[in-house]
Amino acid sequence: MMAYPAFGNLSRTSSRPQISSELLVTIEDLRTEMMNAADDENFSSDTVLELSQRLDNYIVQAQIQMLGR
Structure with a gap:
């Protein structure tokens, strides 16, 4: 698994x-x-935009976990 760069090590x-x-x-x-x-x-297709929105939600969940909330 490749580490997600935004979260560092x-x-x-x-x-x-x-x-x-x-x-x-x-x-x-x-x-x-x-x-x-x-x-x-392409980057503006409905599929890519939907996946991006789903990904954003999971990244927010990860940030919340990092903050211990």
Whole structure:
């Protein structure tokens, strides 16, 4: 699994709450699906926009987990 660059190195032990591995996999899978759809169609297609919106929601969930809320 490729690390999601926006979250940096999450494997380090810190006092900050960590993002669940399940959520990271979901984010990476959606990112890959979105990029593949953009290659097949274009960046403004309905499919790519829907995947982008779904991805945004999961990224917000990850940010909330990182903040420990």
